[in-house]
Amino acid sequence: MPTTAKHTTIQKGFGPAIISSEVKNHADDPFVIKKVAKARETLKRVGLPDIKKK
């Protein structure tokens, strides 16, 4: 996977991500683990929306 030098530019409109091997996965980051655990707890309690209510 190529490494891309990251720099900030402001774009207009919708556009794709730039591939960079410098971006880490972060799935094992304590912050992410905590957020996912909280989401799991809430979703277990409330489930998904009843689409008919829309």
Place this chain on the structure above:
Amino acid sequence: MTFPVKLNDYWMKLKRYNYYTNDYQAYEFYSEGPKGHIRKLVIFTKVPDTEPPIYNLAFSDARADTGELDDAVISNNEDRDIVLATVANTIATFCDHYGNHYIYAEGSTASRTRLYQMGIAGLWPEISTDFDVYGLKENDWQAFKPYGVNYDAFLVKRK
């Protein structure tokens, strides 16, 4: 690489930062403003034991001193709309690669969740045409209303 999604024309007017990924689940971009150059991360993680699959969206600054993720930081970099438009772009890009799954988002605090709500409300013309959005209120999912209700969490699914 061809980009398969054609979102509505509203998106074409929005400013966003360019954003980076290695696996289409973790995204990184840099906020630019009076407070400087702030690294931001958006991370999609499948919530265990959900069927249909639901992905959690974690959005955070990376602390300049340690690199740790911390969404308690209020950066006030005067670019909220650009930041939120960039996050919306990451959602669409994630859906391109992993499918139009439900995406769950909740701030670490009530005020942070309120900030997310203001962001969704501010981009409502763009978001509502391409995404179904639900807000969690009193343990019940409701069709998102941009104003008048304070939600506890959000669920987004691309149409």
